[in-house]
Amino acid sequence: MARQTERASRVEIIGLRLPEIRRGADLAALTLRAARKQGETLRSGDIVVLTQKIVSKAEGREVTLRGVRPSALARTWARRIGRDARYIELILRESSRVLRMSDRALVVETRHGFVCANAGVDHSNVAASDRVTLLPEDPDASARRFADSIRKRTGARIAVIVSDTWGRPWREGQVNVAIGTAGLRVLADWRGRRDTFGRLLTATVLAVADELAAAAGLAMGKVDQVPVVMIRGFRFRAGRDSARKLLRPAKHDLFR
């Protein structure tokens, strides 16, 4: 009577290889082409995770250091830690608040409200050695455009996450996190639900979008040109949350 085999929940994480991305690139078209080449089809309910780097490149968010005039603060600090003052200047321009200045990084609040090292200004995987990428202007909008484009071309309703790889306090190493989202609720709120023993769960709110981004990180790799990842089989709640919903307001934050 009882089922002999009960299938478990199964989530698949599939990395897609894209060619080098240039300004104006159509990421949705390139993703569909990559998927086809790898024998995959995007379906409704899939989640696509894009690295910040390719979104920024496609959106022209690359800056040449040559044209940047550093402020006095940027010059002083750059001298102190032995970095390029123009790079420090760009970080400061992308920031609305500096939390910590150390010899390894500036920890800042970005104009979007994210707290991260160096405001996400990044000089890895950029073609020219005096170029850096900035975070997308509006990563939610980037995610939304991508989702809309996929829907127009294929009919599939997908969720999209723009992710970046960031450090965190207390723990070594970086993890992939969500900085832009479309089509899903970013938090799964279990407050008010009952646990296995019928007692109310009081404090459990899961950062689903960050766990999805981290899972995608497993397939991305840093040198392998896998900047797009499909996640299939994860039942998420559809919604229109901004990734900013993942940001803790400063006044509730014990570490700001």
Place this chain on the structure above:
Amino acid sequence: MARQTERASRVEIIGLRLPEIRRGADLAALTLRAARKQGETLRSGDIVVLTQKIVSKAEGREVTLRGVRPSALARTWARRIGRDARYIELILRESSRVLRMSDRALVVETRHGFVCANAGVDHSNVAASDRVTLLPEDPDASARRFADSIRKRTGARIAVIVSDTWGRPWREGQVNVAIGTAGLRVLADWRGRRDTFGRLLTATVLAVADELAAAAGLAMGKVDQVPVVMIRGFRFRAGRDSARKLLRPAKHDLFR
């Protein structure tokens, strides 16, 4: 000549349902039985992620509040935030340092060196309402025993992660992180590697074990009794790292 279809890296995350865990339970045996029931087999190269909760229960790390005598500090603080003083007392006993005391949580350094809320002392999903679980004494040893037991029974060499669901500064929601590990390198160090353009990557160290734990979190759910997750298809570097390697030494930490 060129391959028409090049298969992508594909990682699978498979949740396993276990019965309620009691003290002395043989988690490896129960995991193998659950896998079989779900039509799965553990193979060398798989990673198994276990929730802290079942490890603690199996190891008898449950405490009844009734027998706990709170200290003066615990009593004072509990009164101030409206919590049970015996619960606060247990948190303090599990801590080696208190970072923040707020009305929502005590953020502490545990005896293991982890920084987390309430020292991991948890009263959800515990059978009696005056019982709580403590973190395993030595989560690495728990992971190692599990891996050894699987190897003895099946010959499969797997990696094991004991995980817990923790909050973090700056961002809302909790994510699953690694607190005990066996059989893998917990950090993937890209420093010294070259990016796609041949330039040295200077700052990229990925917290692989935390990304694996977060990915497992997608299949776990809080009320669904999926306390064990298999991850298949992720090529990790074998090793003997302790999860403590994920802990940033306090003197390098800008937020401690």
